[in-house]
Amino acid sequence: MEFRLLGSIEAHAGETPIDVGHARQRGVLAALLVDAGEVVRADQLVERVWGARPPQRAQSTLYSYLSRLRRALTTGSGQPLLRRRSGGYLLAIDRLAVDLHLFRHLCAQARSASDDDAASAMLGEALGLWRGTAFADLDTPYFNLQRDATDQERLAAELDRCDIRLRLGHHGELLAELLTRAEAYPLDERATGQFMLALFRSGRVADALAHYRLTRRRLSEELGSDPSMALQQLHERIIAGDPVLNAAGAPAPRARLLVEAPRQLPAPPAVFVGRAWEMAELDRVADTGDVLGIAVIGGTGGIGKTSLALHWAHRNIDRFPAGQLYVDLRGFDPAGNPVPASVALHGFLEALGVAPTEIPADLPSRTALYRSLVAGRRMLVLLDNANSTAQVEPLLPGSPDCMVLVTGRRQFAGLVTAFGARPLALDALPRSEGQELLVHHLGWHRAAREPEAAAALVAHCAGLPLATSIVAARARIQSGLPLAVLAEELGDRSARLDALDADDLNADLRAVFSSSYQALDPDLARMFGLLGDAPGPDISLSAVAELTGQSAARTRVALRRLTAAYLLQEHVAGRYRMHDLVHLYAAERCAHDQPAAVVGSARQRLASFYTGIALAADRLLSPQRTAITMDPARARPSGAPTDAAAAMAWFEAEHRCLLALHREVVEHGRHAEAWQLAWSLDTFQWRRGYLHERVAMLQAAIAATETLANRAALALNHRLLGRAYVPLGQHARALHHLRQATAGYEEAGDADGQAQTQLNLALAWEHVGDYRQALTHAAANLRIRAALGNPAREAEALNALGWYHARVQDYEEAARYCHRALALCREQGYREGEAYTSDSLGYIAYHSGRPAPALRHYLDALRLRRELGDTYEEADTLVHLGDVYRAVGRTADALSAWREALALYEEQHRARQAASVLDKLVEVRAGRVHEETA
Known part of the structure; x- marks a missing residue:
């Protein structure tokens, strides 16, 4: 496929144009093509396409446009080129398939070419890509800015080509073009100089001098300035009839300056991209x-x-x-x-x-x-x-x-x-520019022979130009070495810095980092090393204070100093990260320079801090859960969230760090922390739909509790893992672990655990469509709960029994149980239970032919789930809400709800549910088309 931005917005498959929709939808495509190969966030797309005045349902409208583009832009094998990625959308194409990026690529090659004929041809090819005004018909601040920038790039390319053609002696054939440009850009001194030189070489000295006087007057009147020194010198040399100016091959006027001026600049970089x-x-x-x-x-x-x-x-x-x-x-x-x-x-x-x-x-x-x-x-x-x-x-x-x-x-x-x-x-280069840099160094053909290995090299260099240059140098020196061998070497994180050592101080990444490290005082060097040892992609101020054992005030000052030395970046307020390769170097220095006891104590402090806050935060998210035994020191750690919203935000910010910490404690055999971390993340991961991460943590938790011989914890983790397997459709595994939990709880005489396992067994049978079996387990759960004196859990049990009565179409009995559950949830302030029960009542009312109360209950459930941050269940509620909207004739509201659900399903990688919603959207659209046709 080819894509065009330098004129009207177009897409072509070979010679066949592709219908990419109306102007606003073409705007979405253009916004993605500007960053082809990169993830563009949804909010960025909204801003680019609508500017400061988006429509009321901008997100829903955007999802509709993206869905249409996804269907229009597919490979020959039917694979969509537009893909959902974490944080946004990715148009997975070669950047050079976009005329704007090809134009820039050709211009960059021309400017680095040593042969004028070749450079002129490349610039001619680049300028030939233009078909009119860039981003035609798109009128938002973003596209207007892009249009202005590309117009400047086009002008620069035209001027560069004229310089070359003047050097080649083509002044006669350039006169008309240069006159047009000089009139279009009367204050551009470079265009003026080119026109003056062409006039002089054509024997029209008086016209060249007259044009200089006109330009000088315009500069004085409009800018209050005189012509540049370069233009003044050209004027003086024309007056003097300098014979050098007449020679074909003489440089364009802007290259000749005063001979006595110092020229101390080193040569420019051979390859330069981006910035x-x-x-x-x-x-x-x-x-x-x-x-x-x-x-x-x-x-x-x-x-x-x-x-x-x-x-x-x-x-x-x-x-x-x-x-x-x-x-x-x-x-x-x-x-x-x-x-x-x-x-x-x-x-x-x-x-x-x-x-x-x-x-x-x-x-x-x-x-x-x-x-x-x-x-x-x-x-x-x-x-x-x-x-x-x-x-x-x-x-x-x-x-x-x-x-x-x-x-x-x-x-x-x-x-x-x-x-x-x-x-x-300067920050790291984005991946597309890192790829471009590597290709410039290696040559297109070599990179194209091993595209996957080239992409891996770019990823391992993490946008650091020096690292990319070192890798490319090794590949050029060892021209027979496959790129895959280099990629494999760099893929080993423990040896990556060795692979980036070319045995030369100017090409040794470790030596470069070392000079910054050696400039740190001992305390700062210690913090730098410990940050390299810390798990996770970034770290908060409070976590650094725990890691180092310093006060928050001292920690803040030290972090500021490391940031000032560009060894650390405060990428969001209060959170810090290192470049990936700097992180490797810091970990290496920590292992080499810090005593094992110091590192071990720091790791323990950080793990205790994270685990303590995670346990406390989970209690805020799900206070009805049966608490696990905590170390008293972790009961209320400093900096713990104080309400459920803050707890959800803390988990969101720290999730990847907690996953990395969990891997670390498992690897080092710290079994108690391993299973406690898994337990504390369970509620958050369910609500956010991190199902695979949840299973992985609980699998490790079972191994940890088996090692500890903690039978109560083992039964708990079997139950949690069994429940985690249910939404992944792994029914046999779910039943295996839930039965293991049942046996463990019965042996321990733990009625609470037995009740919760019965509820989880009901869920497992529901997912395979055996609602009668699910009803049996839900009834067993309620029998046990009624005797335990826990109102929140009893409400949960009542709702479950009502729900499964509804699934076997006994709606009257279902409503009786669910209304009792709702009253109890509200009495206890059990908002999560209220959300589930409201959803159940919505289902009961809808299937009983009462859409009005169904709508009310589903809206209540949606509100509560959004307040709880439960995006996993929110998606299901949106689908049900859309069904009710459609039933009462509110088609636009139904489509909006389904589109929101589809976005959540795609974000959570729930392919089956996403396909079901897409079917609903297509069905309604087909119905509308049929009605319009009729």
């Missing part, structure tokens, strides 16, 4: 005008700070006709010490023409002379790999005509505060 936002920010800094423009490019080692600075500097060299100064300050150089400011100034003064014997000896005098020499000159000063504000400050010019780029592994708050520097913190 479009950062490049635009640097452009804005360069345009600050009457103040000294300073940009601070920060980030962890290997993130591409120097590459960005050099790439931008070379792309914008004409902005600085008086020259460019550069120094590597070696602030984090694994092979040496930071360069003193006085030494850096000595080099700058020599480059500015000061004889060595005339350079002052002291730092203040050198700084004063340096600032005097650069005053009034439009220069770029690139201070690479800086260590501190104190090192940088003496190197800052005093003139607003200059611009300063600083790179380093600090945040340089002093430069931001005192000099208004603009901070640019």
Whole structure:
């Protein structure tokens, strides 16, 4: 398939156009194509397609458009290209199948090509992709911004191609095009210079000079500025009849500047991708005008700070006709010490023409002379790999005509505060740009031969450009080595940093990280290592305090310092994470530098903290559960949530960390924590539909309780695992574990456990359609519950018995039990039971032919489930609600409810239920079409 954004929004399968719907639906497709191959969140799609004024049911409408696009965009084998992913939607296509991304790819190749003919051809091919105005017919702030940006990219490509064609001597055939562009962009000095040069070479010197005077007047009247130094020099050389300008192959005008200007920039990076936002920010800094423009490019080692600075500097060299100064300050150089400011100034003064014997000896005098020499000159000063504000400050010019780029592994708050520097913190490249970087290094053909291995290499490098470059270098040096071998080597996390060592200080990721680590004081180094050892993808402030045994205040300061050193990122307020490769290095340093006793104590503190809060939070979510025996120290840990909503939010934020902790405690044989964690997560995982994670944890919990010889806990975990197997359709396994639980509870004389197991057995038989057997177990549950004196559990039992009476169509008896259950739930404040019972009563009323009360009960159940955060049961309630809406003729409301249910089912990977809802949606749509046709 091919997709087109550079004009009207289109999709084609070969030569056949694909119907992608009306304008708004095409907008959804365009919003996905801009980030093809990346996950786009639903809220982002709504903002892109509707802007600040979405319709009332924007989410439902969006799901409808996505559903249609999913059906329209399928492979030859029928696989949909539009896929639901955690957090959003993914259009799984090759980015180069989209004309916008192909245009950018061709432009990047052309700009790195050494052959002018080839570069011109590639730019011509890129410009040939345009069919009109980009994102035609789409009018929202997002698409208008995209359109403006792509228009600028198109103009830049046109200008680049004209530069090349002027070098090739094609000035005559370019005159008409250059005249049109100069009139369209009267203040663009690059377009002006190209037109002047073509006129001069065509013998029209008077016209070239007249066009210069016109441009100078326009610049003065509209911008209050004079032409750039480059344009002024071209004007002077035309007046002088400079014969060099007449030569075919002479560079375009913006390349020739003053001979005496220093040119200290190192070569630009051979390969550079992405960073479009950062490049635009640097452009804005360069345009600050009457103040000294300073940009601070920060980030962890290997993130591409120097590459960005050099790439931008070379792309914008004409902005600085008086020259460019550069120094590597070696602030984090694994092979040496930071360069003193006085030494850096000595080099700058020599480059500015000061004889060595005339350079002052002291730092203040050198700084004063340096600032005097650069005053009034439009220069770029690139201070690479800086260590501190104190090192940088003496190197800052005093003139607003200059611009300063600083790179380093600090945040340089002093430069931001005192000099208004603009901070640019680099993050890892997104996967699509990481893929593009690898392909640029390896060549398209080699990457295409092993696409899966190439994708694995990109994933293992985790968006770190240096890591990608090291891997690509190894692949190029060992040209016969399959990429799959490299991918397998990097797939071993314990050896990944070894695989990213090319036996060269400039190509050794461990050495790069080491220079940052060595700059930390001992306490900070200890925290860094312990954070590397901590389980999970991120960590909260309070958890770090427990891990390190420090107060929250001291912990906050230390975290701020690690963040300032770009070894840590506060990705959301109060939560911190490391880049994956930095995390591996931190864990390595922890194992090497920290005593085993220190690490063991930290692990125990963190595990106790997580387990204690999890147990307390679960009590808030499900207070009617029979509590398990807790360590007194965990009864009310510091920082525990205080209500059910906070408990649900805590589980949501910490879920992946708790899963990682559970794997760790299982691996290290900490059996009590293993089963207690599984128990404490059970309610949350059920409500959120994390069914497979729930089963995995409970399987490990059974092994742990068997090891502990804790018969009561073993029976409990058999019951929980049996219940967890039920919604996964694994009936035999469910019955096996529930029978094991029954035997254990009977042996222990645990009536409460026996009752709950009877309820779970009823659920198991319900899922295979044997409602009579389910009714028998529900009745046994109520008999036991009635004697135990637990009103909440008795209400639960009453509802279950009523529900199963309803399933055997005994609606009168069902209603009697469920109304008793509802009254008891409300009396006890048992909201979860009230939600289940309201749902049961909705079912009973609907199947008894009473839609009005059915609607009321289902709406009550939906409200309660949303308050509880029970998205798993919410999906089912939405389906039932849609059925009632349809029965009473409220088709639009039915469709809305079903679409919401479908989104939840897809998010929870409940394929069977999702297919059932899709059938309902298709059926209603077909009925509507039939009615309209009739």
